[in-house]
Amino acid sequence: MKFNHFNFNVLDLEKSLAFYDKALGLHPLSEKTAADGSFKLVFLGDGQSDFRLELTWLKDRTKPYDLGEGEYHLAMSVPDMQEAHRLHEQMGAICYENEAMGIYFISDPDGYWIEIVPER
16 A cells, blocks of 8 residues: 545635745646536646645535645655745745754645655
């Protein structure tokens, strides 16, 4: 077995696609739209690994998702922490920093946290 993908449900698909492109360089790899238009799945990738992030948009959803206590997150490694931090700071996306560990977290438009770690 190997990892295939991870899913985030999103309220505004276009806003989320723009965020993931700008903040993390993730681009659509494939998509599936329900025959009745009730949902759309967009799989994003980094162009380097096989891992995919699935964004699920539900047509009739109007309320933000309840993320519970948010005790989970996605992590992305970056080659240049200062450059990434500068971009995420300009975007207003940084929601938590742990300077002692040399990491920080950004929050997407739906409130999902993404950990930013240096490449090792």
